[in-house]
Amino acid sequence: MTTQASVLANLAEVRAMIRRHKRNDFIFSIIGLLALMVGLLTLLILFVDLVSDGYQRFNLEFLSNYPSRRAGNAGLLSAWVGSLLVMLVTFFSAVPMGVAAGVYLEEYAPKNWFSDLIEINVTNLAGVPSIVYGLLALSLFVYGLGLGESILTAGLTLGLLILPIVIVATRESIRGIPVAIREAAYAVGATKWQVVFHHVLHYSSGGILTGIIIGMARALGETAPIITIGALTFIAFLPPSPITEAAPFINFEWLSSGFTVLPIQMFNWLSRPDHAFHINAAATGALIIVVTLLMNGTAIWLRYRIRKNIKW
Amino acid sequence: MVTTTSPIKAESRDLNFYYSNGHKALKGITMPLYEKRITALIGPSGCGKSTFLRCFNRMHDLYPGNSYEGQIVMHPDNTNILDNGVDPIEVRMRISMVFQKPNPFPKSIYENVAYGLRVRGERNKRAVDDKVEEALKGAALWDEVKNRLHDLAFNLSGGQQQRLCIARALATDPEIMLFDEPTSALDPIATANIEELMSELRNKLTILVVTHNMQQAARVSDYTAYMYLGELIEYDDTDRIFTNPSRKETEDYITGKFG
Numbered sequence: 001m002t003t004q005a006s007v008l009a010n011l012a013e014v015r016a017m018i019r020r021h022k023r024n025d026f027i028f029s030i031i032g033l034l035a036l037m038v039g040l041l042t043l044l045i046l047f048v049d050l051v052s053d054g055y056q057r058f059n060l061e062f063l064s065n066y067p068s069r070r071a072g073n074a075g076l077l078s079a080w081v082g083s084l085l086v087m088l089v090t091f092f093s094a095v096p097m098g099v100a101a102g103v104y105l106e107e108y109a110p111k112n113w114f115s116d117l118i119e120i121n122v123t124n125l126a127g128v129p130s131i132v133y134g135l136l137a138l139s140l141f142v143y144g145l146g147l148g149e150s151i152l153t154a155g156l157t158l159g160l161l162i163l164p165i166v167i168v169a170t171r172e173s174i175r176g177i178p179v180a181i182r183e184a185a186y187a188v189g190a191t192k193w194q195v196v197f198h199h200v201l202h203y204s205s206g207g208i209l210t211g212i213i214i215g216m217a218r219a220l221g222e223t224a225p226i227i228t229i230g231a232l233t234f235i236a237f238l239p240p241s242p243i244t245e246a247a248p249f250i251n252f253e254w255l256s257s258g259f260t261v262l263p264i265q266m267f268n269w270l271s272r273p274d275h276a277f278h279i280n281a282a283a284t285g286a287l288i289i290v291v292t293l294l295m296n297g298t299a300i301w302l303r304y305r306i307r308k309n310i311k312w
Numbered sequence: 313m314v315t316t317t318s319p320i321k322a323e324s325r326d327l328n329f330y331y332s333n334g335h336k337a338l339k340g341i342t343m344p345l346y347e348k349r350i351t352a353l354i355g356p357s358g359c360g361k362s363t364f365l366r367c368f369n370r371m372h373d374l375y376p377g378n379s380y381e382g383q384i385v386m387h388p389d390n391t392n393i394l395d396n397g398v399d400p401i402e403v404r405m406r407i408s409m410v411f412q413k414p415n416p417f418p419k420s421i422y423e424n425v426a427y428g429l430r431v432r433g434e435r436n437k438r439a440v441d442d443k444v445e446e447a448l449k450g451a452a453l454w455d456e457v458k459n460r461l462h463d464l465a466f467n468l469s470g471g472q473q474q475r476l477c478i479a480r481a482l483a484t485d486p487e488i489m490l491f492d493e494p495t496s497a498l499d500p501i502a503t504a505n506i507e508e509l510m511s512e513l514r515n516k517l518t519i520l521v522v523t524h525n526m527q528q529a530a531r532v533s534d535y536t537a538y539m540y541l542g543e544l545i546e547y548d549d550t551d552r553i554f555t556n557p558s559r560k561e562t563e564d565y566i567t568g569k570f571g
Contacts, residue, residue, distance in 0.1 A: 180411060186374060188404065189402075191401060194431055199417065312418070
């Protein structure tokens, strides 16, 4: 009898304990949810605010008009074309360099104090304020190399800015490949380059692409370094078209053209006293956020698509 | 002593091996592998049997700081495959390996088997097709996969995946095949399949297999080596090792008094 009583008492104690522990679960989930909401709600409120201010300008003319002294006629044409061209240069400069550097550091570089030093520096580069990149680019690209205040300069500057992001993303996703898969490839007689080219790049492409897109999304919104290198704030012309009607159908004059980009156009409108321009700025802000969200969404989708076919 | 009529395919001579942390994992191993015979390595965990096996395809070269001392000589060409002048890639082209856990590439069944040929630059599609079929037949997998060669390899069961890895290792016509505990991740039926396959492969090539399963060594191998703490304690005909070992340590391990 006594044993039965003690079993029951013990059971009651265990149940009380489980209730206590579950309460901790509940409390933490509330704290976590609140923390998440602070971030999400802030973004949402910001976005709603921009849309409610700028919705009157959501029409095609806003995208097909040049900037103008009259707010109602002013548009984003030169800004979004400029952003697009700058992004093109950023992509083609940062991606090959970042992926190559990441692959080298992960697969080829000997592991010693020097590679540790490089590793710390790459991580540090990701934290350098973007205006510092702007100053560097001003002295290196604009004056040093004589590239001028051009699309090429802006693209290379932003490329430099997102280079560490691409390198880190490349390394992280390469590290996710199991040793067993590498050894399997080496065991049939593959060289390092064959392992990298047939396997490593292939299986890590999801993570690398994600890093590239997130880097590009960041570059799209960067303002400070672009102002530093002297982007124009009011331009009513487009750079020469990269595609021409006559052979060779492609030209690179646009690289040396003056330009503006979306965040600079927005900054320009915001700094005017006339409230009508603030509406344009809000509409531009909403557009930048939407494009950024689309890019990040694409990154998630791509990663899912590629991972689906890879299981270790 | 070993009784055999088979020529020696490869032999390690006074082989020492050091890991990058300075640990001496192999101590003076001298041991022959006989041609078209199965040699099994047994011993408790950490005795160096996998380390020894991985010397044969220079797998240790992938990680900096490891070093070999002594020789592994392959016949009939008398090449010391541990020599600095011998490229590990050449060694791996002659000696292939099957790993502990099935490790197919996340590619199609066909591409997995064809990979060794791709690495060698084979571009003739007919030649690759023929080789893939031959290797899959050799690994007793052809009938199960011939209608879905372009499916992803990880849709196969664990046992099929391991046979796929054997086919991948077989497709390049190796002289020696290394098996590193090939059935430790498999169920008993898949294990029996792999063991049967190994006995058949014995007609074509020389096999060195590490196993932690003594019954498996007794079932499949012609010769057995017992290793302990990086040393080769005894090497003999499998029958003799399991019925009448000459060393007390071997007997203790075989009878389960130790290990």
